[in-house]
Amino acid sequence: MFDEHENGYFTEETSAEVVAARNAKAEDERLRDCVNILVKHIHAAIKEMEPSQEEWFKTIMFLTETGHTCDDWRQEFILLSDIMGVSMLVDAINNRKPSGASESTVLGPFHVAEAPELPMGSNICLDGKGEPMLVRGRILDTDGTPVADAKIDVWQANDEGFYDVQQKGIQPDFNLRGVFRTGPDGTYSFRAVKPKFYPIPDDGPVGKLLRSLGRHPYRPAHFHYILEADGFESLTTHIFDPDDPYINSDAVFGVKESLMAKFDLIEDRAAQQEAGFDEAFYLVEHDFVLAKG
Amino acid sequence: MFDEHENGYFTEETSAEVVAARNAKAEDERLRDCVNILVKHIHAAIKEMEPSQEEWFKTIMFLTETGHTCDDWRQEFILLSDIMGVSMLVDAINNRKPSGASESTVLGPFHVAEAPELPMGSNICLDGKGEPMLVRGRILDTDGTPVADAKIDVWQANDEGFYDVQQKGIQPDFNLRGVFRTGPDGTYSFRAVKPKFYPIPDDGPVGKLLRSLGRHPYRPAHFHYILEADGFESLTTHIFDPDDPYINSDAVFGVKESLMAKFDLIEDRAAQQEAGFDEAFYLVEHDFVLAKG
Known part of the structure; x- marks a missing residue:
């Protein structure tokens, strides 16, 4: 009835593996693999940056503002992708x-x-x-x-x-x-x-x-x-x-x-x-x- | 007058280094370091995923939709950050x-x-x-x-x-x-x-x-x-x-x-x-x- 899959607890060390284990039942294997690759590398980036809560919230607000700038004529996320190479x-x-x-x-x-x-x-x-x-x-x-x-x-x-x-x-x-x-x-x-x-x-x-x-x-x-x-x-x-x-x-x-x-x-x-x-x-x-x- | 800093050409191999070199003149060193860390890890993720142009565009559209779902009462990027661990x-x-x-x-x-x-x-x-x-x-x-x-x-x-x-x-x-x-x-x-x-x-x-x-x-x-x-x-x-x-x-x-x-x-x-x-x-x-x- 419920997902009782035991993944182990989330820690700094195991974080990406715990998230990937949770995605194990995705039917779309390509989606699952891409999400797990992104999770692995983004968690690695977070561990290297060690952002404060305030810095991470600023990042969230930057992404939000980028989304709000997008309309039928303007694609700010493509610009972001462009300037990041x-x-x-x-x-x-x-x-x-x-x-x-x-x-x-x-x-x-x-x-x-x-x-x-x-x-x-x-x-x-x-x-x-x-x-x-x-x-x-x-x-x-x-x-x-x-x-x-x-x-x-x-x-x-x-x-x-x-x-x-x-x-x-x-x-x-x-x-x-x-x-x-x-x-x-x-x-x-x-x-x-x-x-x-x-x-x-x-x-x-x-x-x-x-x-x-x-x-x-x-x-x-x-x-x-x-x-x-x-x-x-x-x-x-x-x-x-x-x-x-x-x-x-x-x-x-x-x-x-x-x-x-x-x-x-x-x-x-x-x-x-x-x-x-x-x-x-x-x-x-x-x-x-x-x-x- | 102009930025004529020579960074070398962008290739699959040098991509993250070329972007980081371009950020070298940022006055905010913490911002520069965080952007360069993100660029390094996101480029590594792209190289591992090898997304098609269509898959990358779908990712752009997912981020856009996530931004459009955010308002004063709903923070969809925080939810995204939450479910990714x-x-x-x-x-x-x-x-x-x-x-x-x-x-x-x-x-x-x-x-x-x-x-x-x-x-x-x-x-x-x-x-x-x-x-x-x-x-x-x-x-x-x-x-x-x-x-x-x-x-x-x-x-x-x-x-x-x-x-x-x-x-x-x-x-x-x-x-x-x-x-x-x-x-x-x-x-x-x-x-x-x-x-x-x-x-x-x-x-x-x-x-x-x-x-x-x-x-x-x-x-x-x-x-x-x-x-x-x-x-x-x-x-x-x-x-x-x-x-x-x-x-x-x-x-x-x-x-x-x-x-x-x-x-x-x-x-x-x-x-x-x-x-x-x-x-x-x-x-x-x-x-x-x-x-x-």
Whole structure:
């Protein structure tokens, strides 16, 4: 009738084992294993920290405030996971790529599923702000063979550091978003605007924590890609501006050495005309290598 | 101007060290140390669990729902801390008592600061429900000397398993609460009602998690004490009914062997009269030993 399973008494020494024994009857073995792993490591953290009752209550209140900051438009727990490096760690574990394949990084909260499919070379900058940029390169497999019919979904913040979905009614819809498809030669190209660094939302408890830790909320300038092609693992990644002031201190730890692009300022008039610009522009040439699926 | 501190790139292997290096400039060293300890152990847990992106998102949504369940009257993160054994671990770390002193357990959410001070022997049961109980004993120091002028703050749930503050307007105010003060002989006594087991609030995400783990939400029958006396460490504890069906599976892990009381059913008429009852009653005799402060 009742659970009279004898687990032994709870002590500092046995705490995690006593809790795990109590979870022994869970039908979902994966849930049970994950909870027991978390209990083991969190108990180890508590034993190392030795928080006072007041410190532990402050932690409870921080989590509560973080929950209260979440709504349909704001996910403060994802921000917390991001600034603690947990989101990047989960990304790394789920995207171990074979040697030679391009590396992944975090998706971020600003992807939009229904961005328009555009002809190669289109300019996705619809608000006319910022320094023009031409991005081009090839999608290859790990043998160096071009990948035809690869779908390239790109998005980025505007010259003021905001995504269109953060400024609905201010920026044009689908500003700086587009989907492209490679032909038989595997090449891609599109025009956009040189990205700028921007802060993660920092007016909530996570922003306050960052300040208490002596950290800034900025992500270095980047643009986002999701690459998909039949027979290949999909790749969610960024490429970064290596000259960005925050390139070594991304608030969410998204930077990897292999994700650095090169931004060349092109001042030659003929090259500007050929690229469809009437002023100096930045040229970013970057190839991606997809892992076979 | 900018943080250009070079921390090395984030990888599965270096993840926790890279995050800790980023926190190096925190002015609050205790905060920095605690965050870095948590990061180290949570990253270790993630590496052991290897959650899918979907599993991690489910975890984020569980925390979000837990936050949304918290309000002025409900603290779902404390419940989560309780059922994971974390509250008891923090209690144990903060209440290491010398040999021979009575042990502590969790405060719980139902203590009220302004309970009335009553004469020794008073009956704190104001709703007339349940089986009568007389509790008595001595407050001693670790040498066995009675402690005079010790303040004893007691509270418990009623015969239906609810504290007065959970049933405002249904139970009389301060039902089953009282504060007593020992005389020179260190003895205490009060009349109340035999406690019953009761569930922690289980209509939120923590209750759902308990069910998914094959666990019940019950706490075995107990009553609460806070004992305070000049020159001694204060003691927050329970005493438990060893015959309770949930005595080996307290949902919040509060039970310790030394906290078992003995409930003797007294049917002798003269003893009933002496205790101030006109029916059979339970006698609980329990001494407490305070650690010198």
